[in-house]
Amino acid sequence: MPLHLVNVKPLTALPVFALLYRCSEQDFEEMTAQMTAAWIAQDGTRQAVGAVGLRPSPAHGAEVMGGAFPGPVQHETVVALIRAALATERHLYAYAEAHLLPEEALNMVGLHPVSAYTRMTGSLPSVPPVVPDGFSIVPLSEVGHLEDRWAAQQTYSDRIGHTHVTALAVQPDFGGSDDTLGRLAYDGSGVPVGICRASLHGEQAALETPGVRPDARDTGLRRALLLSVCGAVRVAGATHLTLEARGDTAAERAEDEALELVMEECTPIYASVTPEPANPLLR
Structure with a gap:
């Protein structure tokens, strides 16, 4: 036709x-x-x-x-x-x-597969967070400066699957999230370096994997942010977790699986150009 x-x-x-x-x-x-x-x-x-x-x-x-x-x-x-x-x-x-x-x-x-959107589920991890030296993590509800929220949200920007930060995305409780449950990380100079948002639906918590500035991704800050939010939603009554990710690496996925989360959905991301460094999530 x-x-x-x-x-x-x-x-x-x-x-x-x-x-x-x-x-x-x-x-x-x-x-x-x-x-x-x-x-x-x-x-x-x-x-x-x-x-x-x-x-x-x-x-x-x-x-x-x-x-x-x-x-x-x-x-x-x-x-x-x-x-x-x-x-x-x-x-x-x-x-x-x-x-x-x-x-x-x-x-x-x-086009060829380079990464994926994933959704993992499981019981809420009970592992306490260990914040790496030189960083601090605070409730997102205590962050009043939109500039800090903007900078933290930008930590996703180099990852495939993420688009430009909008003015709406840095507003309190964006997209149905709850800022009292979310967390923002600062480095030792007071510069925003990571973020993790969450929402709560009965006993089910919904999170997007943390965004962390590239130079801080090998410090353990991502895991600390995730577990800090898990602690907050547990206090609020959550028992189960849904974790969404776009463009995360194989190592990050393995880190989440180590928390006994299991894959519920995986949608490949295809691209005309392989990201550098390549993301071997689907291999």
Whole structure:
């Protein structure tokens, strides 16, 4: 079936994105506002069969958002859309979600697995945190300076799967998180060096793996931040943990598995360029 690709303003593609992600246009509008380019794929009847948009990444070119609707032309549509995106931005990455961007189609256009989104679950670890010398960890609710929150949130920026920090992301209790449970780390000079946010739903705590400044990643600070938050959510009544990660390394994943957390979901991240240093999470 012949496909027709239309290069459009991202906002024009918003109705298609909302259908692809099965959400309201209002819920996806902020994502669309962050995009720099978009394409809609149409079949011979000018019916939309897919759309992609490019959302800039601090260190990895741009993330491909969207994909193609499931069906007989899904692979063909994804290939055509990704090729159009690559003509604009050679450095791309995408989450290989089977219902939007199947791995086989991403392989066909030269993208390859470099990392993953993971979700691990398990009983809440009871190991006490050991804060490395030269660092301090404080409740996020005690951090009033937005500049400190901004700097801490930036510690994720070099990791594939993360995008630019927005003004909204540094606000208190962002995204339903609870600042009384979250933690922020400072180095000995009082410079923010790490962050870990959390939310609590009954006895279930939800965390994103800590962001830590690159030069402090081999100090044990990541584990200290994670366990500090675990201690806070335990006091608040949590007994179980869900831990989400984007772009973490194999060593970091092993560190989380050592806390008896088990993999519940793993979505590969495909890229046109291998990050340096390479992330062997899927090997």
